[in-house]
Amino acid sequence: DAGVTQSPTHLIKTRGQQVTLRCSPKSGHDTVSWYQQALGQGPQFIFQYYEEEERQRGNFPDRFSGHQFPNYSSELNVNALLLGDSALYLCASSPRQGSFGQGTRLTVV
Amino acid sequence: KNEVEQSPQNLTAQEGEFITINCSYSVGISALHWLQQHPGGGIVSLFMLSSGKKKHGRLIATINIQEKHSSLHITASHPRDSAVYICAVGPGNTPLVFGKGTRLSVIA
Numbered sequence: 001d002a003g004v005t006q007s008p009t010h011l012i013k014t015r016g017q018q019v020t021l022r023c024s025p026k027s028g029h030d031t032v033s034w035y036q037q038a039l040g041q042g043p044q045f046i047f048q049y050y051e052e053e054e055r056q057r058g059n060f061p062d063r064f065s066g067h068q069f070p071n072y073s074s075e076l077n078v079n080a081l082l083l084g085d086s087a088l089y090l091c092a093s094s095p096r097q098g099s100f101g102q103g104t105r106l107t108v109v
Numbered sequence: 110k111n112e113v114e115q116s117p118q119n120l121t122a123q124e125g126e127f128i129t130i131n132c133s134y135s136v137g138i139s140a141l142h143w144l145q146q147h148p149g150g151g152i153v154s155l156f157m158l159s160s161g162k163k164k165h166g167r168l169i170a171t172i173n174i175q176e177k178h179s180s181l182h183i184t185a186s187h188p189r190d191s192a193v194y195i196c197a198v199g200p201g202n203t204p205l206v207f208g209k210g211t212r213l214s215v216i217a
Contacts, residue, residue, distance in 0.1 A: 058204065
C-alpha cells in the first residue's frame with residue numbers, strides 16, 4: 001500500500017513561470033493538505049482540499065491555487081513565480097494528516 | 110508565545126546516549142505528530158499520538174493530554190538519527206501547527 005506520493009521530487013523554474021506540483025494521498029485518505037517549507041523554517045499551511053473543494057486556506061496569495069480530482073489526488077499550482085517561492089512543498093493526507101509525502105523541492109532562479 | 114514549543118532547539122549527543130526531546134502545546138488537539146526531517150529531505154511521520162505511549166524500534170513517544178506535553182525518546186542513539194525532529198499538533202483535519210524543530214546531532 002503506497003503512502004503519500006509527490007511529483008516531481010525536484011524542480012527548477014525561472015521567475016515569472018508557472019509550476020504544477022502533484023500529490024497522490026494514501027489509499028483511503030480523502031483529504032489533502034499542502035504546506036510550504038522555506039529553508040530553515042517550519043512548514044506553513046497553504047490550503048486543504050476535501051471533496052474536490054478548497055476547504056481551508058492559509059495566508060498565501062492568489063498566485064497559489066489548487067485542485068482535487070475525483071480520485072482524491074491533488075495539484076498545487078503557482079503562477080508568476082518569485083524567488084521567494086523557492087521551498088520544499090509538502091503534501092499531507094488525512095485522516096488527521098498523519099501521512100506526509102517526501103515533498104517537492106522547488107528552486108526559482 | 111508560540112502555540113507549539115519544542116526543547117531543546119539544538120542537541121548534540123554521543124552515540125549510544127538516551128535522548129529526550131520535549132513538546133508543549135497550548136491548543137486543543139485531536140492528535141500530536143512527531144516528524145523527522147533529514148537535511149534537504151522531506152518529512153517522515155514517526156508517530157501520531159492521541160493518548161498514552163507508542164514505541165517503534167528505538168523510538169518512544171509519550172503524550173500527557175492533561176499537561177499538554179509530549180516527549181520523544183531515542184534509546185541507544187546512532188549517528189543516523191541525526192536529523193531535525195518536529196512536533197506538530199492539530200485538532201482533526203484543520204491545519205497542523207508545527208513546532209520549530211529540534212536539531213539533533215549524534216556523534217560517533
